Amino acid sequence: MKIIFTVLLLVGIGLGATELISFSRSIDFTENYAPVQPLKFSHKTHAGDNKIACVYCHFSAEQGRHAGIPPVGLCMNCHTHVKKDSPEIQKVVKAMDSGKSIEWQKVHHLPDFAYFNHSQHVNVGKVSCQDCHGQVQTMDVMKQTGNLSMGWCIDCHRTKEIAPPQDHKSLSGGDCAKCHY
């Protein structure tokens, strides 16, 4: 009787502690965050079904720090011809006409103390978009995969083999000041 009680108590404490830890670990992170966007834009349609390259729209991912949200005008490259009458496209047209850009809900938040440069990863490291952003080409609604915690970054940096850079002298992703400055 006593033994059973003790065991139950211990199990209870253990479960509680595990739950508390996982709760506290989730506090600052927004894994699976998928906000409602002003425009029903589907990555599945564009990147998946129509196989538009990611960097067609997110063109600065290879050049700069930010992958960037595509300028509204870029949508109209195609949508002057394709699905012109869809109500969603009409929103884009309206934005173009009014001169007021679309206010997207940001999905991936990195805290300001973490410097992340897309070009470093995409261009130099040849990391594919899906490695961090998940299978975007299957997502109708964009959502965050991975919790974007430091441990999440570090895990990849420890395990992933990347092509050695031309400049063989610097391969030191473990330094704090690679991201924090």
Next chain:
Amino acid sequence: MSNKYLLGVFHDEHDMIHAAKALKKSKIVIHDIYTPFPVHGLDQYLDIKPTRLPVVTLVAGTTGLVLALLFQYWVSVIDWPINVGGKPFNSFAAFIPVAFEITVLFGAFITVFAFLMRSKLAPVFSSGIMHSGATQDKFVIALAVKDASFDTQNTSKTLADLGASEVSIREVK
């Protein structure tokens, strides 16, 4: 299930020691003696073997020491070796203070828990104490009334003869 005890209450620890000695001589098994402070020289009458708490402390302390050293080594050398102030990853000397503290912490806490468990001390809502005077000024010899074969009457008399100011039966759950 309840146990019955025959209690002999003494006012003076010397009388009590005397009584315990006499009881032991007459082969009466003393269940326990309750005193307000530790009275030395009773172990032989109660057949108490030396406590093994020091062993617990040794094992606990050693565990703490080893765990602390291993943990610090793992953190500093294996999990994420970071160059801190040009010191080697395995700065063994610097790991000693923490290892020492953890040794003491483990040693102390595990010994205390062992003591509490072994002595069945825990936060309880009602205590099964033998005699309320035993925490202040009474010295109480308790004899277990196990079965009918125990001669309650005679033993009570013996206790009274040995100087017990009060002899009573107490049932404890």
Next chain:
Amino acid sequence: MSEVVSRLRKPLVSKDRTYTEVSDDVLSVIEKPPGHLWKICISISASLLLMGIIVVGYQVSTGIGTWGLNKTIGWSWDITNFVFWVGIGHAGTLISAILLLFRQKWRTSINRAAEAMTIIAVMCAGIYPIIHMGRPWLAHWVFPYPNTRSLWLNFRSPLLWDVFAISTYFSVSAVFWYIGLIPDLANMRDRAKTPLKKRILTIVSLGWSGSHRTWHRYEMLCLILAGLATPLVVSVHTIVSMDFATSIIPGWHATIFPPYFVAGAVFSGFAMVLTLLIILRKVMNFEHYITASHIEAMCKVLLCTGMLVGLAYGTEFFIAWYSGNQYERFVFLNRAFGPYAWAYWTMVVCNVFIPQFFWLKSVRNNLVIVFIISIFVNIGMWFERFVIITTSLHRDFLPSSWAMFSPTWVEICTFIGSFGLFFTLFFLFVRFLPAIAISEVKTVLNYAKHKDHHE
């Protein structure tokens, strides 16, 4: 029954007392409703504590800039107060653990209060490392817990050693103290009149019955804990001293620091114990338990440790000169003759010269003078830490960054607030818990007296 009184040993309790009377003497105080004096004392100390809390709240919400620190002097009153309180704590452990190991029976009547003082002082001390942080809300980062950053801690930092040392010291001391309290709590439980009191005391006394089998283990446990606490107490101040000793700042970087700090801690701790006990014995009518000879013994400890500390001061100077290191030499000359010379000489006078009066028995037996000297030592030992921390920092290697420090009202109020915390908790302790270890005193009641039972 005849009674033989030893000619060599004085009784440890100065008046004949029965066991019941001992319990009565100690417990009746806390079984009665509180007196006016106590109410006044606790109101004052609680107000100071409240002021301290408000001031700390202000400092935490506004920034460490509310203190007088600067880019050159990153620590001053905060760590001074930290070391001061930790040092005070040491006497309690010393009395309860080291004197136990040495079988010094006179400790029995003072160890409870001294240990309580230890725990409270460590609490006061522990506040400072937290509030001195720029971001105290992240104080939990100094503990190694599994986290989302995959990042652990720097076990090379003496500050981290401090974290472990102080938390171990606090928890082990608290446990030791509590274990010592259990028999007395049981005594209180069995005397309790009201059901509520009885119920609470039943829980906290852990079902203690006074069983000899338990006493048998209990005594061993106390010995073990004393054996663990003794190196612990030495290690704690050693580690505190390593905060300084392992740094490179001249005036801090000294191998003498561990023994020097431990001696200083004992010195300051005993001074505080004296201060408190002289008040306590008066206020609580404990004159028979805390006797003049207790006071005298502690005076002797003070005299001895005071000279140890004095020796350390001298050694520091000698080594600074002997090392030939220009920075070391400068720092010590600067201490004695620089802008903070007043602090240095306050320290020397209070810690080295004034305790010399204890050579005189008449001084040791005069409670008023002893009390005053103990206060001086408290002040002197605070200044010792201030001198070590501030004067070493304010003029270090590059003269371009030399600076001066002066405290702001926030720092001063925080320090006063920590006294408020100390006394509030101490008054609560003497009000609600037996300030003298009843069961231990009972064991020494017959010390130096022998009731001859067998002719």
Next chain:
Amino acid sequence: MDNKKNEMTLESYWQDVDDKAYDQINLKEEFAEGTYQVGLTRKSRRDFLKIMGFSLSVLPMATSCKKISAQKAIPYLHKSDQVTPGVANWYATTSSMCPSHCSLLVKTREGRPIKIEGNPLSPVSKGGTCPVCQASVLSLYDSSRFKAPKKNGQYTTFTTIDSEIRASLLKAISDEKRTALVLSGIYGPSLTSVVSDFKKSFGNVDVIVYNPFGNSAQVRANRESFGREDIFQYNLEKAKVIVGISSDFLATGVDPVNLTKQYSKRRDLFLDKKLIRHIQVESLMTLTGSNADSRILISHDDESVFINNLLFYIQKATETNLLDIKAYSSELNPKVQSVASELLKAKGESLVILGSMDASDQVKVNAINFLLGNINKTLSLTNREYIQHENDLDFIKFLADAEEGRYSNVIFYDVNPYYDYFNQSKLQGALKKIATKISLATAPDETTEHSNYVAPDRHYLEKWDDFELSKGVFAFSQPVIESLFNNRAAQESLLIWAGRKTIYEDYIKNLWQNKLLKDLGQTGLFGTFWNKAIHDGVFDAKLVLSQSPAFNFTGKLLDRKASAETLKIKVYEKIALRKGKFANNPWLQEMPDPITKVTWDNYLMLSSRLAKAKNITNGDLILLKAGGHEVTVPALVQPGVHDAVLGLALGYGRTVSGKAGKGVGVNGYVFTNFARDSFQTGMSVDSMENTGKKYKLALTQTHHSMEGRDIVRETTLGKYVVDPSAGNPAGVKLVSMWGDHKKDGHQWAMMIDLNKCTGCSGCVISCNAENNVPVVGKEEVYNRREMHWMRLDRYYKGDAENPEVVHQPMLCAHCDNAPCETVCPVLATVQSSDGLNQQVYNRCVGTRYCANNCPYKVRRFNWFDYAHDDKLENMVLNPDIAVRTRGVMEKCSMCIQRIQEGKLQAKKEGRPLKDGEIKLACQQSCPADAIVFGDINDPESEISMKLKDPRYYRVLEELGVAPRVGYLTKVRNK
């Protein structure tokens, strides 16, 4: 350099940026309220959170519970060809802020300028910049600037004021009154043309160049002795001996950046073992004087005697009689003679520079330089075509005429006479008679306060302009951001009022296309020329310059009577605030003066002997009376000041300015006067008394002796020639218990040549701008909590009255065995694999243990949330750098963002990193090129070569901390 500057002129993308496209997150949300005087009364939402957080800390995670609130991401509407989010664009431009018109490169991020650097293509400044230009980017985001035109203090529109002003200007013609255009100088072809167009269209316009303590005396002297109305251009590179007389030419002269460049080249022992010899003759301790090999302390009155006798001895030695002068008897004569003989030994390779406002003395110095054969060698005099210098007489005459009611309009452009004219009652009385006063200032000042109309000019980063730097060398400025407010280039305003509706950009282009290129004999397509000129920022027509003419004195020497040695008050310019125009720039206000180390104030400098005699100590408030004015000003005892001279800096005591400049210090202009056709300083003091009150002077350094420690190592040239390691004894042999860590890949290190560093503190401002270093305000500096990552330590040695001075830039040494790292409990500061000491702000809990354990005391703690409440000012923040919250430590990161950017660029291009490709902010801005940074694992790198120099040493090396920042000993030529 090419990747740094985008080809083409630029349309700005401000509107887009206003939508805060991408970097919004980097304009940290941590904006506390407050002013520069960081007060303790601030309370904000965050504070509340912190209190809450603290009291809830029983739940350890509670404080980190602030869920990220939803953020918006707003894309650009159209893709821009030039702006790639997250990639900086660089544009060349030219500063109109400082008198030397530094050529600049402006770094913009998403359309906003965030950092200013020197333009290496400029043949004049050669990549250097002064602190003022470095800081000018902050003035762009000065929220006190005029938001729109003003009429009688009320905001209005340009249309309104344009018509009214034009009417008033035209009315003057009919009323037979005159219009005055008062400006600080005419510096380039377009302004010259605008002014002449303006004059032509009305016919009653007088152009008055007003710039007190400028070049009036020298211009006049040059006209009288050489017949050319221009100032000298010096060439120190050809000099062996220079004598500076009361001239702070390395800090505040006409062209300090250029001269520092030249000067440091002549102090570079890697280039030439024969160092320049610099003798400075002065009464106040100046930055230039602090760098001199030998410094002769004279009183203000002896200045004239010294020059006169110097000329006398040189005439005697050369047996000429260029000017008819007699020698005065003076105790100084032995010193004068020795200076004369040194100069004579270096004929044709010597130079005398005079900073005085006395035209007669300037003439004598011209004669000296002529006799020494220095003309066309170490100094030359061209006649720049598009430059008009000030003539102090003009302004005096203007006031007299105004008094008589001859003017009905006055236009002030880039002048502030209501602040800097010495006799305010006279000025105000005279100008009251002018009905219409128009100011073209960008931000409120004393003059706009008195003006009926304000037609706000643009900040130079918002406008087009051109400059003539030296004969045939032109510089251009282009807007790098669209105007932040409703303002207009001053030139455009003038043109519009003159009835020419034109855009200034078109005007400049037209001028160049149709006139200037032909004048300069340039052929080729205009488009090509223009694009290249704007891209480069400078254009050198490579004219063949005519030689300076011979000395032919036509004027009359006015004797400056050596009066009895009475106490004189002498005003001077400081390197940061200069003449007061930049008073509202908090970076400059907080930049410690290189000599006195005082921030946020001016003060009365006096010698220690005088202070002792008058029983004055630092910070005593002194009531000073001179020339009918009284001023209460704090005293500062300063070594190297003559006993008979008091020093007071100009530029302070502004009464109308933004929050940073207003009411800081006292106005020194009241102690100036007009004499001998020029504004003069050196007024006799009537009385000075100690009020007995104390004033807090915010010094960043209060101890001035090295206490015999070999922190700055130095030797003399004589000893150096014999033994290059002279003065640099071999360090102790260090043994280590540990093995070294792997040191492969890049290993960064820095080296600072103390022989080249002049202490100008430009690096401090550059570092502030690059690294978002907060301004903390006077009170906090007084509390010794300035945040500068880079500081300049200045020590005195030797004679207490005329000491030798050393400057030492001090920054994080990035020790290999960093003592700060070992003590951090939470790994917030650790070593990187390329040898940098990293500080991770977000990991820091703020124990300050690291700062305590830093032997160099270079770590800076955020005692409060420093003011980032001015949203406009926040535009200057570098988006690549975190803004630090309170409670964390920070320090020099060796511009890790630049290292990362450089490496990334190399990687993207698939090539190894080149030496010199990464330039740190301090290094880039250093006009003396004293800082070398590079990879010590690269045997070919500059730093690897220079590390082997016997002069190399590391401060506090004996501690075994193995610093990565080293120094080269100072070698004095004495």
